[in-house]
Amino acid sequence: MLFSSIVFLFYFFPAVLLIYYILRFSNTLKNIFLLFASLFFYAWGEPWFVLIMIVSIICNYVFALLVDRYRHKKSISKIILVLMCFVNLGLLFFFKYLGFAVRTITQITNFKIHIPNIALPIGISFFTFQAMSYVVDVYRKNGNVQKNPFYVALYISFFPQLIAGPIVRYSTIANQIINRKETWQKFSIGTCRFITGLSKKVLIANNMAVVADRIFEMNIVAGVPSSLAWLGSVAYTLQIFFDFSGYSDMAIGIGLMFGFKFEENFNYPYISKSITEFWRRWHMSLGSWFKEYVYFPLGGSRIKNKDKVIRNLFIVWLLTGIWHGAEWTFVLWGLWNFTFIAVEKFFAIDKRVSNKITRNLYVLFVVNLGWVIFRADNLVEAGRFVSSMFKFYKNGFWSDYTAMFLKEYIVFFTAGIVFSTPIAKRMNKFIVDGEPGSKILDFGYTFVIISLFLICVSYLTKGTYNPFIYFNF
Known part of the structure; x- marks a missing residue:
């Protein structure tokens, strides 16, 4: 769904704003609603793409918890961090670069290798980098681990900056997720x-x-x-x-x-x-x-x-x-x-x-x-x-x-x-x-x-x- 589309401007966005401000009395309900609205927004074009993002959310939520738990054991926390990079970059490589890599190998070696036609999930580079930064910041003690999975999910999937950025660090909006205030200004x-x-x-x-x-x-x-x-x-x-x-x-x-x-x-x-x-x-x-x-x-x-x-x-x-x-x-x-x-x-x-x-x-x-x-x-x-x-x-x-x-x-x-x-x-x-x-x-x-x-x-x-x-x- 494009921001510059009639569907977004006159249907999705007004409806989300209306319901959001009806739920203004509860920060928890507002966040839960924004999470599901964001998932719906992402699933609008290709519904199955949202499953990839959910997998990314779950994996990085768990990685952050593990890094925080074993931070006193440097060797273990580093292994977890390496595994986190492998999973995230592996997911990105599979969907974005596998076809290119196979095509390049085929051109260089003349081997007849089937070039997979893999659809690219929209914005995967953005939300992957955003998720990785959260885990790394927890490892570096530049931010606190978030034990509420819904908050992590909202951070990674929030629809305004989900598709094309800006890439937001969790530490910059962690407090806003919990304590933000809407004003007329x-x-x-x-x-x-x-x-x-x-x-x-x-x-x-x-x-x-x-x-x-x-x-x-x-x-x-x-x-x-x-x-x-x-x-x-x-x-x-x-x-x-x-x-x-x-x-x-x-x-x-x-x-x-x-x-x-x-x-x-x-x-x-x-x-x-x-x-x-x-x-x-x-x-x-x-x-x-x-x-x-x-x-x-x-x-x-x-x-x-x-x-x-x-x-x-x-x-x-x-x-x-x-x-x-x-x-x-x-x-x-x-x-x-x-x-x-x-x-x-x-x-x-x-x-x-x-x-x-x-x-x-x-x-x-x-x-x-x-x-x-x-x-x-x-x-x-x-x-x-x-x-x-x-x-x-x-x-x-x-x-x-x-x-x-x-x-x-x-x-x-x-x-x-x-x-x-x-x-x-x-x-x-x-x-x-x-x-x-x-x-x-x-x-x-x-x-x-x-x-x-x-x-x-x-x-x-x-x-x-x-x-x-x-x-x-």
Whole structure:
């Protein structure tokens, strides 16, 4: 079930909100209801997928109890922790990577091995990492073990951030599960945040998806002119940002409506002055996860040996690429980011190039090419598209399609570029911190929010193209 769907907006979500607030007198009943609503939400598309998540919940609940029980016996607790990683990563490997691994072995060895066609449970990478972080935090004594299985189940399955994050650590919401309070302020802020995210998704990401998908498809048939290739890459660069940040905004907004406060997941990454800064601003919850549970345990940057620091960065970015998908394009994309981050770290690019505009253009160029690799179905298609961008196919520079797409979608390209910057945040701050009691500002803000919602609904009722990129992860 998509947040940006009529079923969710006018049936599921209003019903869940209504029943939730009827049960407001009992925190236990609210949590039980949210748990079953979340399981129903996840089971909506493919009912049997929910069984996989329930297995994950039960396993990690038991692992956390065992780690806590044997924490005074280091050898036993470490064995339990290793077993926990094996079960979680094994489950993830089976559903997400087995087909890719078998296909790769077949291509290398020429052995005729049957390639299994295994359906990918939606959001398995997100809830697996979230569950693992809970057990590891209990092992490290960074959080208390939860003996109530319903609370652990709610933490892992809570529907706002279940499918595409943000990845939430149990310690950040453990108290909220038990003691949270709903307020009108939280609800109103959450509503505005949700509509903002919905607008990002429906109005910008979906329209950019039409342009990007069409141009990438055209390039598969035959190389496209350079201007058209660049337009497609820019469209996808905007699509993936507004698609994912829009989903995160909706998740954070829904959480606030239920009294939960999630961490931010995006902080205007396209204004970054280095690739390192970009990844501090993009998908912050995933970056924090890899830093906390992979990079730091390997030694991070604290060790003096530069070779080991590079090794640590390499491992993190190799795993980051693999986490995003079972294809060599994702591996290459991870190594692409690793290369520039390593260069920045050891050659102090920020000190050598002081001009901020130049540094930002460098980031946009590198990130844009990275997204082309990320978007392509395979390495051959990625190479072909990059070649088209730099005219290696000799298809010329201009195209009538370029003019057509610009003419039809210039409003959405402009909105995407403008709202990739903090201008909306500053406008919102001006409205909130403006002259107290200003009826004009209050009315104007309310009018804009309601108008955006109605426009989004009109787009959805027309059945416009409405994918979610990160549902594949």
